[in-house]
Amino acid sequence: xxxxxxxxxxxxxxxxxxxxxxxxxxxxxxxxxxxxxxxxxxxxxxxxxxxxxxxxxxxxxxxxxxxxxxxxxxxxxxxxxxxxxxxxxxxxxxxxxxxxxxxxxxxxxxxxxxxxxxxxxxxxxxxxxxxxxxxxxxxxxxxxxxxxxxxxxxxxxxxxxxxxxxxxxxxxxxxxxxxxxxxxxxxxxxxxxxxxxxxxxxxxxxxxxxxxxxxxxxxxxxxxxxxxxxxxxxxxxxxxxxxxxxxxxxxxxxxxxxxxxxxxxxxxxxxxxxxxxxxxxxxxxxxxxxxxxxxxxxxxxxxxxxxxxxxxxxxxxxxxxxxxxxxxxxxxxxxxxxxxxxxxxxxxxxxxxxxxxxxxxxxxxxxxxxxxxxxxxxxxxxxxxxxxxxxxxxxxxxxxxxxxxxxxxxxxxxxxxxxxxxxxxxxxxxxxxxxxxxxxxxxx
Amino acid sequence: xxxxxxxxxxxxxxxxxxxxxxxxxxxxxxxxxxxxxxxxxxxxxxxxxxxxxxxxxxxxxxxxxxxxxxxxxxxxxxxxxxxxxxxxxxxxxxxxxxxxxxxxxxxxxxxxxxxxxxxxxxxxxxxxxxxxxxxxxxxxxxxxxxxxxxxxxxxxxxxxxxxxxxxxxxxxxxxxxxxxxxxxxxxxxxxxxxxxxxxxxxxxxxxxxxxxxxxxxxxxxxxxxxxxxxxxxxxxxxxxxxxxxxxxxxxxxxxxxxxxxxxxxxxxxxxxxxxxxxxxxxxxxxxxxxxxxxxxxxxxxxxxxxxxxxxxxxxxxxxxxxxxxxxxxxxxxxxxxxxxxxxxxxxxxxxxxxxxxxxxxxxxxxxxxxxxxxxxxxxxxxxxxxxxxxxxxxxxxxxxxxxxxxxxxxxxxxxxxxxxxxxxxxxxxxxxxxxxxxxxxxxx
Numbered sequence: 001x002x003x004x005x006x007x008x009x010x011x012x013x014x015x016x017x018x019x020x021x022x023x024x025x026x027x028x029x030x031x032x033x034x035x036x037x038x039x040x041x042x043x044x045x046x047x048x049x050x051x052x053x054x055x056x057x058x059x060x061x062x063x064x065x066x067x068x069x070x071x072x073x074x075x076x077x078x079x080x081x082x083x084x085x086x087x088x089x090x091x092x093x094x095x096x097x098x099x100x101x102x103x104x105x106x107x108x109x110x111x112x113x114x115x116x117x118x119x120x121x122x123x124x125x126x127x128x129x130x131x132x133x134x135x136x137x138x139x140x141x142x143x144x145x146x147x148x149x150x151x152x153x154x155x156x157x158x159x160x161x162x163x164x165x166x167x168x169x170x171x172x173x174x175x176x177x178x179x180x181x182x183x184x185x186x187x188x189x190x191x192x193x194x195x196x197x198x199x200x201x202x203x204x205x206x207x208x209x210x211x212x213x214x215x216x217x218x219x220x221x222x223x224x225x226x227x228x229x230x231x232x233x234x235x236x237x238x239x240x241x242x243x244x245x246x247x248x249x250x251x252x253x254x255x256x257x258x259x260x261x262x263x264x265x266x267x268x269x270x271x272x273x274x275x276x277x278x279x280x281x282x283x284x285x286x287x288x289x290x291x292x293x294x295x296x297x298x299x300x301x302x303x304x305x306x307x308x309x310x311x312x313x314x315x316x317x318x319x320x321x322x323x324x325x326x327x328x329x330x331x332x333x334x335x336x337x338x339x340x341x342x343x344x345x346x347x348x349x350x351x352x353x354x355x356x357x358x359x360x361x362x363x364x365x366x367x368x369x370x371x372x373x374x375x376x377x378x379x380x381x382x383x384x385x386x387x388x389x390x391x392x393x394x395x396x397x398x399x400x401x402x403x404x405x406x407x408x409x410x411x412x413x414x415x416x417x418x419x420x421x422x423x424x425x426x427x428x429x430x431x432x433x434x435x436x437x438x439x440x441x442x443x444x
Numbered sequence: 445x446x447x448x449x450x451x452x453x454x455x456x457x458x459x460x461x462x463x464x465x466x467x468x469x470x471x472x473x474x475x476x477x478x479x480x481x482x483x484x485x486x487x488x489x490x491x492x493x494x495x496x497x498x499x500x501x502x503x504x505x506x507x508x509x510x511x512x513x514x515x516x517x518x519x520x521x522x523x524x525x526x527x528x529x530x531x532x533x534x535x536x537x538x539x540x541x542x543x544x545x546x547x548x549x550x551x552x553x554x555x556x557x558x559x560x561x562x563x564x565x566x567x568x569x570x571x572x573x574x575x576x577x578x579x580x581x582x583x584x585x586x587x588x589x590x591x592x593x594x595x596x597x598x599x600x601x602x603x604x605x606x607x608x609x610x611x612x613x614x615x616x617x618x619x620x621x622x623x624x625x626x627x628x629x630x631x632x633x634x635x636x637x638x639x640x641x642x643x644x645x646x647x648x649x650x651x652x653x654x655x656x657x658x659x660x661x662x663x664x665x666x667x668x669x670x671x672x673x674x675x676x677x678x679x680x681x682x683x684x685x686x687x688x689x690x691x692x693x694x695x696x697x698x699x700x701x702x703x704x705x706x707x708x709x710x711x712x713x714x715x716x717x718x719x720x721x722x723x724x725x726x727x728x729x730x731x732x733x734x735x736x737x738x739x740x741x742x743x744x745x746x747x748x749x750x751x752x753x754x755x756x757x758x759x760x761x762x763x764x765x766x767x768x769x770x771x772x773x774x775x776x777x778x779x780x781x782x783x784x785x786x787x788x789x790x791x792x793x794x795x796x797x798x799x800x801x802x803x804x805x806x807x808x809x810x811x812x813x814x815x816x817x818x819x820x821x822x823x824x825x826x827x828x829x830x831x832x833x834x835x836x837x838x839x840x841x842x843x844x845x846x847x848x849x850x851x852x853x854x855x856x857x858x859x860x861x862x863x864x865x866x867x868x869x870x871x872x873x874x875x876x877x878x879x880x881x882x883x884x885x886x887x888x
Contacts, residue, residue: 013606013610014610015610016505016606016607016610016611019603019606021509021510021512021513021514022513022514022516022517022602023602023603023606024602024605024729024733024735025514025516025517025602025732025733026514027514028510028512028513028514028580028590029580029581031510031512031513032510033507033508033509033510033599033603033606034507034508034509035507035603035606035607035610035611036505036506036507036607036610036611036619037610038508039506039507039508040506042508043494043506050487055818055819055822056818056819058814058818058824058825061460061480062480062483062484062487063477063478063479063480063483064477064478064482064483064486065465065477065478066465066472066475066476066477066641067624067641068465068472068475068626068640068641069465069466069472069475070465070466070469070470070471070472072466072469073466073469087582096582096583128582132578132579132580133578133579134576134577134578134592135576135577135628136472136473136576136628136640137473137628137630138531138540138572138628138630139540146472148578148592155465155477158466158467158468158469159463159467159477159479161468162457162460162463162467162477162479163460163479163480166457166458166459166460166479166480166481167460167479167480168828175480180511180624182512184579184580184581184582186581186582196512196580197510197511197512285468288469289468289469291468370502374499374500374502375499375500378499381502384612
């Protein structure tokens with residue numbers, strides 16, 4: 001598996017999916033930039049999520065809250081007091097360790113520091129807050145501290161009333177948001193799996209308290225179905241229920257959707273969390289802000305705090321999943337074929353257009369096809385090198401369909417469409433290409 | 445004008461375009477959250493920009509770089525030394541002022557502090573850096589300082605080689621990016637015009653040095669055309685050329701596209717900047733990183749640093765422009781009609797669907813229409829209140845088309861489509877609705 005992650009990291013840089021951030025300066029720990037292919041792939045994932053979660057649902061509306069929020073939000077949410085990891089320092093060499101990562105007891109005077117080797121040099125564990133803090137305005141003091149949000153969810157909770165009133169929504173309804181969040185992780189890693197800057201896709205569904213089990217079950221299944229609809233291998237997806245000791249303080253029930261990423265001693269890791277947060281969040285914000293968050297239910301004539309079912313997905317983790325899920329190596333006639341088997345809906349480039357050779361009018365026809373398709377699909381035109389090398393390049397970026405203009409095109413105005421996964425080739429009239437491509441992408 | 449900004453701020457909150465961030469906690473200075481309508485509008489603006497700038501152009505590719513970058517980037521770019529405002533403090537009351545905003549000389553001993561009234565209490569001006577800083581990793585010291593990027597452009601420059609090689613691009617080509625940037629402005633304001641957290645839409649076009657004037661002229665006009673394509677009033681758009689005293693240290697030539705926003709002593713303000721940055725950026729990064737940024741031109745057999753033509757637009761400012769540009773008040777039969785005349789491509793909701801009354805099978809037909817259109821358009825269904833009130837609500841969110849199921853629908857399977865701007869009504873067969881809507885949106 002280490003092997004596949006290494007191969008993917010290399011392929012991602014070579015083909016423009018993901019570069020180490022500030023690469024020419026030696027990078028910056030666990031920050032990554034999405035290149036042209038990665039940006040298209042990520043945008044497609046976000047578009048699929050938004051479409052499934054809001055456009056196709058009359059009962060969920062989108063939101064885009066700011067990253068910088070009032071620090072009072074993080075007091076109310078508990079992040080200032082609770083969102084911490086325990087750290088110990090070596091008094092000798094000043095190296096800092098995450099206490100719950102150590103496989104020894106740092107309070108034992110016979111324990112050597114893994115860095116400098118001195119014995120019994122560790123401080124008592126102290127709690128380290130994972131929120132990035134900065135100062136807003138011209139003064140750098142306690143009154144001007146603000147935090148980079150560690151989750152997008154709170155931006156939804158504090159806007160519950162503003163959204164409900166302006167959208168004229170009745171329960172049950174949801175608010176969906178995609179946005180950056182930041183956590184000053186002590187041990188980031190595994191490529192884009194755990195990074196300090198990441199993008200969340202969160203939806204908070206506000207409901208009558210007594211309907212919590214019904215909606216929890218609904219969203220749990222609905223979210224699993226989403227990954228399946230992206231072509232993720234069902235054998236590598238599973239639910240993990242949080243036991244009583246795992247449950248966060250705000251949660252009555254929680255399931256993770258896990259994917260078998262493959263790295264680590266346990267190869268399964270969280271891809272998305274579905275949480276029954278009860279009325280914890282709105283109650284806290286009501287108490288701390290003094291602003292009523294209760295909902296008047298016209299049907300039952302009751303006033304109550306809605307419960308919240310949360311679906312919290314990582315955009316970068318979903319992208320990593322599509323990479324691992326799509327990575328294929330095949331031996332064909334003694335040579336290795338590598339391709340990314342993305343679902344066509346997600347593929348950064350839907351089709352590449354090739355003139356077989358740079359003569360006999362083929363480039364002109366291919367360019368005309370390019371111009372006709374470009375307004376409707378993300379496409380590439382490539383006339384460079386042998387047709388085999390061009391196929392290989394498209395395989396590595398996961399382009400599902402390659403369109404070639406060849407000798408026969410001059411005669412009968414048809415081209416070949418080569419299918420990435422099956423290597424099957426079909427001929428299609430130039431005039432039907434747009435429709436055929438749309439069918440192939442939609443129908444897949 | 446103050447009046448229109450007040451009316452817009454109020455309408456934006458009431459209808460779910462823009463809320464003050466952390467509103468229930470009294471807000472946080474100059475941070476704003478986009479509500480459901482604002483999010484859709486902003487997404488449409490971003491999609492139009494991406495489509496115009498990359499999908500439709502074979503010579504521009506997208507990028508999505510991280511907000512947190514190596515501090516070495518900001519040393520090289522000059523932001524650590526140059527990106528500053530002069531501040532003075534009152535020694536008495538500790539209030540801080542931006543020196544170039546004061547209408548008096550703070551070094552004059554007879555000058556009273558505007559806050560506490562004491563005379564001659566001001567410190568010497570000192571330079572205040574506008575970058576937000578934070579600490580990455582468990583230590584809070586000088587070695588762990590990182591900055592929130594104050595512009596997305598540098599993320600493009602440091603990825604020039606990675607993108608060029610992985611995309612196999614030859615000059616001229618561009619890299620386009622949408623993303624958040626942060627500036628700790630001393631005097632933010634005018635609603636979403638100047639905020640501390642904002643979203644940029646930047647494109648950097650890499651060219652042969654001798655072609656700089658040609659491409660500068662091209663992009664200048666191309667970007668102006670974009671705003672015109674969004675229906676922005678040409679009379680309120682103009683170019684402003686930077687004189688020798690205005691030019692940034694990196695620029696050989698610069699034009700702003702200005703919009704007549706209306707606020708301030710001069711009502712025209714920058715909407716977008718088009719800059720000839722020469723080879724300043726790549727040269728600096730080459731010097732500071734020690735990594736060659738030169739381009740080998742296969743045609744001329746020369747090796748040189750490309751010049752860069754930059755187009756730098758503000759997403760939030762474009763959104764504010766569409767609001768001001770679209771805001772209309774009309775008196776109709778003695779009552780005031782308020783509507784947002786968005787270009788249909790940008791309108792958050794393309795069509796609303798109404799059953800005229802909640803009986804005679806009308807809701808059932810309207811719901812069926814809703815289900816048919818929803819996969820293809822952002823739409824709303826509304827059965828609440830008089831038809832007049834429903835129209836008024838859609839007008840205020842700028843919905844270009846309202847579809848009503850009425851008595852005649854039952855007889856002939858047609859509905860009315862009411863046009864927002866002209867109030868014209870046409871009848872359309874239910875089976876042709878999807879096609880007709882697409883025509884109306886595309887053709888507008």
